[in-house]
Amino acid sequence: MLTHVWIIPGLMAVSFALILLFGKRFSEKITSGIGIFFIGVCFVLACVTSVNWIQRINDPVPDPSAAASVISQPSDAGPAPVPGMTDAEAVVGAEVGPAEAAADATHAAGESTPTTEATTTGSTSTESTATEHAAGGEEHETKAAPIVTRWTWFQIGGIHFEFGFIADGLSILMLFTVTAISLLVHIYSKEYLHDDVRFTHYYAFLSLFSAAMLFYVTSSNTIQMLTGWELVGVCSFALIGHWWEDKNNSDAALKAFLTNRVGDVGLIIGVIITFFAAGATSFNVLHINQYALSPAANQTLLLVGALCLFGGVTSKSGQFPLHTWLPDAMAGPTPVSALIHAATMVVAGVYLVARLYSVFYEGLNIGDNWINYIAVIGAITIVGGAALAFVQTDIKKVLAYSTISQLGYMVMALGVGAWTGAIFHLFTHAFFKACLFLGAGSVSHAAHHTFDMRKMGGLRKYMPTTFKTFIIGTIALMGIFPLAGFWSKDEVLAGALNGQGGHAYLFMTIAGLLGAVMTCAYMTRVIYLTFYGEYRGHGTPHESPKVMTVPLWILAGGAIVLGLVNLPNWFKIGDVAYTTRFEHYVEPTFAFPVIDHAEFNLGLALGSLALGALGIFLAYQYYWLAKSPLLGLRDKSKVFGRGYWVLENKYGLDHLYTDIIVGGVKGPIARASYWFNNTVIDTVVNTAGTASVATGRVLYAQVDQKVVDGLVLSTGAGAEESGEALRHIQTGRVQQYAALLFAGAAILAVIFVVIV
Amino acid sequence: MYLNQFLMLAAAIFCIGVYGVLVRRNGIMVLMSVELILNAVNINLVAFGAFRHDITGQVFALFVIAIAAAEVGVGLALVMMLYRNSRSIDVDDIDLMKG
Numbered sequence: 088m089l090t091h092v093w094i095i096p097g098l099m100a101v102s103f104a105l106i107l108l109f110g111k112r113f114s115e116k117i118t119s120g121i122g123i124f125f126i127g128v129c130f131v132l133a134c135v136t137s138v139n140w141i142q143r144i145n146d147p148v149p150d151p152s153a154a155a156s157v158i159s160q161p162s163d164a165g166p167a168p169v170p171g172m173t174d175a176e177a178v179v180g181a182e183v184g185p186a187e188a189a190a191d192a193t194h195a196a197g198e199s200t201p202t203t204e205a206t207t208t209g210s211t212s213t214e215s216t217a218t219e220h221a222a223g224g225e226e227h228e229t230k231a232a233p234i235v236t237r238w239t240w241f242q243i244g245g246i247h248f249e250f251g252f253i254a255d256g257l258s259i260l261m262l263f264t265v266t267a268i269s270l271l272v273h274i275y276s277k278e279y280l281h282d283d284v285r286f287t288h289y290y291a292f293l294s295l296f297s298a299a300m301l302f303y304v305t306s307s308n309t310i311q312m313l314t315g316w317e318l319v320g321v322c323s324f325a326l327i328g329h330w331w332e333d334k335n336n337s338d339a340a341l342k343a344f345l346t347n348r349v350g351d352v353g354l355i356i357g358v359i360i361t362f363f364a365a366g367a368t369s370f371n372v373l374h375i376n377q378y379a380l381s382p383a384a385n386q387t388l389l390l391v392g393a394l395c396l397f398g399g400v401t402s403k404s405g406q407f408p409l410h411t412w413l414p415d416a417m418a419g420p421t422p423v424s425a426l427i428h429a430a431t432m433v434v435a436g437v438y439l440v441a442r443l444y445s446v447f448y449e450g451l452n453i454g455d456n457w458i459n460y461i462a463v464i465g466a467i468t469i470v471g472g473a474a475l476a477f478v479q480t481d482i483k484k485v486l487a488y489s490t491i492s493q494l495g496y497m498v499m500a501l502g503v504g505a506w507t508g509a510i511f512h513l514f515t516h517a518f519f520k521a522c523l524f525l526g527a528g529s530v531s532h533a534a535h536h537t538f539d540m541r542k543m544g545g546l547r548k549y550m551p552t553t554f555k556t557f558i559i560g561t562i563a564l565m566g567i568f569p570l571a572g573f574w575s576k577d578e579v580l581a582g583a584l585n586g587q588g589g590h591a592y593l594f595m596t597i598a599g600l601l602g603a604v605m606t607c608a609y610m611t612r613v614i615y616l617t618f619y620g621e622y623r624g625h626g627t628p629h630e631s632p633k634v635m636t637v638p639l640w641i642l643a644g645g646a647i648v649l650g651l652v653n654l655p656n657w658f659k660i661g662d663v664a665y666t667t668r669f670e671h672y673v674e675p676t677f678a679f680p681v682i683d684h685a686e687f688n689l690g691l692a693l694g695s696l697a698l699g700a701l702g703i704f705l706a707y708q709y710y711w712l713a714k715s716p717l718l719g720l721r722d723k724s725k726v727f728g729r730g731y732w733v734l735e736n737k738y739g740l741d742h743l744y745t746d747i748i749v750g751g752v753k754g755p756i757a758r759a760s761y762w763f764n765n766t767v768i769d770t771v772v773n774t775a776g777t778a779s780v781a782t783g784r785v786l787y788a789q790v791d792q793k794v795v796d797g798l799v800l801s802t803g804a805g806a807e808e809s810g811e812a813l814r815h816i817q818t819g820r821v822q823q824y825a826a827l828l829f830a831g832a833a834i835l836a837v838i839f840v841v842i843v
Numbered sequence: 844m845y846l847n848q849f850l851m852l853a854a855a856i857f858c859i860g861v862y863g864v865l866v867r868r869n870g871i872m873v874l875m876s877v878e879l880i881l882n883a884v885n886i887n888l889v890a891f892g893a894f895r896h897d898i899t900g901q902v903f904a905l906f907v908i909a910i911a912a913a914e915v916g917v918g919l920a921l922v923m924m925l926y927r928n929s930r931s932i933d934v935d936d937i938d939l940m941k942g
Contacts, residue, residue, distance in 0.1 A: 819941030821934045822873075826865050 099298030110287035251307035256673035296322035353398020389450030404436030421528030465499025466598035473605035505582020522642035574650035585685035607702030655687030849890035
């Protein structure tokens with residue numbers, strides 16, 4: 088399966104096509120059935136792939152030729168053995184992998200670049216080199232190398248555009264996460280979107296989104312990643328605007344799309360910069376990463392490239408200051424929010440950084456620093472997003488800001504070098520946040536399709552299952568021991584405190600801890616407003632049907648146990664390898680910087696737990712008991728009043744974008760352009776027009792009528808007159824002609840005789 | 844062998860031919876006069892060929908005879924069509940192209 092990961096996005100594309108073409112003819116049951124069936128198959132395949140990958144890392148292959156045959160398989164048995172097909176990844180992975188292992192202390196990987204390898208075509212040469220290296224190199228390193236199956240897409244001027252799929256720990260983790268969440272969302276949507284006007288449209292886009300996201304995470308080169316990135320953006324746009332009859336929804340869709348465009352400009356420039364930086368020969372991510380790690384790398388170029396790429400990350404992953412679209416994106420159906428705007432699409436940016444980590448690591452000099460751009464943006468996003476969550480009355484918007492805040496954790500973790508922490512948090516967050524979103528959807532399904540928490544309350548009694556799963560998701564999000572969020576958040580915090588090369592990222596640690604307090608507090612607020620007190624809405628709420636609660640339970644189960652996949656070594660008892668499994672299987676060993684792994688820090692863990700408890704306590708006192716000393720602070724203190732005002736206005740970023748930037752363009756600049764257009768350009772155009780008309784008249788009267796026509800007419804007249812004159816020669820008498828002929832001949836003969 | 848007598852004969856036949864072509868009104872007679880002109884040329888060719896011991900002249904003469912046959916075929920066909928259309932083979936009557 089590792090060499091055929093392309094099947095998974097391919098299946099979803101088939102599902103999309105089927106639903107799009109035939110969905111309208113079928114009942115809802117069959118339409119949703121197609122989607123669920125395909126994503127189910129994909130999920131199974133993703134599980135198979137995961138198992139294959141784990142086996143590949145686990146089982147040492149004692150026979151090097153066996154290793155070689157595994158590795159070079161794609162070149163023999165590739166899915167489309169066209170002549171132009173380059174040999175499989177293998178080459179990149181297997182050959183340079185051991186080379187790096189040998190020299191990884193000096194970062195001197197990539198003496199041989201993938202491009203040069205790629206020129207050795209034919210399976211024979213591949214196999215022999217692979218064998219050689221497998222024999223010489225450390226087996227573990229060879230095996231952990233990513234498997235890339237690739238074909239030549241096209242070639243222009245010696246530049247090799249490849250089309251390929253990568254299978255390594257990171258992409259397979261993403262395959263698993265995306266298919267798992269997507270499957271549950273597909274099932275859940277069947278009930279949630281029941282009797283919807285655009286049920287078919289919804290399922291088609293859900294499939295297309297899954298296809299695009301899976302395609303994105305399995306892409307082996309940046310061009311392909313860009314394609315997938317834009318495709319998920321389109322699906323996000325379409326699904327946010329699912330109920331476009333409401334202007335707010337279509338505005339939100341447009342806002343999401345346009346805000347992402349801003350970042351995507353950076354992304355495209357970043358892709359181009361990294362391509363040219365790495366020798367302008369290949370877009371392959373491994374090639375780019377290897378270049379970034381090689382001593383020849385141009386650090387300035389990498390820095391610029393990394394910052395441009397991070398522009399894309401900022402918008403897609405909702406980082407400050409381009410996060411504004413994400414809360415508005417909640418206008419879409421709730422399952423979409425769970426799948427796209429919480430669990431998968433928004434982590435595309437995090438995935439991008441993780442995939443091109445060497446570029447970011449070297450470009451921003453993460454290893455030898457105590458502050459850098461990515462970490463700072465992440466830290467700002469954690470605190471900024473969490474603060475905004477307090478003033479929202481819409482339950483989905485609270486969760487959206489919470490997502491922003493958690494994405495901040497991931498980005499910050501990448502910024503401080505805690506790669507595994509970031510990806511681990513991505514993984515656990517996908518589950519508990521999807522659980523919370525689907526829980527919110529269930530609540531709204533019960534409470535007359537409102538997301539306003541002011542119209543909820545007391546739902547604990549009416550919908551016990553939703554309540555229980557929501558509580559589990561909340562505790563996981565708060566990072567309370569021993570649920571999933573605790574382990575991943577703690578790993579991020581420990582990574583920040585530990586830092587790289589002895590430089591602790593102290594500011595980021597503090598931001599992370601502050602974020603933990605705030606997360607606990609705002610989630611307590613949500614729980615109180617939604618599930619406790621008296622019901623404030625209309626009618627009688629009811630529990631959702633099984634098709635919605637079962638996915639909730641599965642996600643809640645994930646939120647409980649998934650943290651255990653990366654237990655810190657601190658918990659290790661005996662020789663059984665059950666700690667840091669996640670790190671072991673997912674963290675790349677090939678074309679990857681050497682990073683320090685933070686150890687479990689008991690003090691930090693207890694500290695964050697204590698701070699979390701403090702957050703819960705403060706919120707409990709404030710909202711539940713309503714006798715906190717903090718009550719009424721915004722009326723009593725001017726500073727807090729101002730702060731509240733700032734938060735209510737979302738730091739004024741929306742005003743900045745809509746009124747100042749867009750308004751600035753629309754207002755004075757547009758007016759100025761209008762004036763310029765009316766006076767200057769129109770004058771020029773009009774003058775030019777009048778002048779041409781006048782010139783035309785003169786030309787017509789003088790040149791055309793007199794000169795040209797005169798010429799033409801006189802030619803005709805001349806021909807006529809000369810014809811009239813010459814017609815008399817034409818007597819029609821044959822013998823006269825013959826006489827003339829002989830006379831002419833005689834004259835010519837005389838001339839001939841005289842001259843010769 | 845004197846060349847002159849042949850040339851004189853050829854010139855005489857040529858002149859007769861030209862006279863015929865210019866003067867005779869009967870289309871057939873015109874064609875026959877053209878044959879005379881061609882044969883005057885043939886005599887010249889053969890005479891010069893014999894005089895210079897060169898076979899080329901005779902070969903040319905043969906070609907001329909062949910082409911003359913073709914020409915007279917076409918010519919007679921024309922005259923016949925002319926007769927069919929106007930019941931006359933008088934060349935003076937053929938003045939449709941008069942300007």
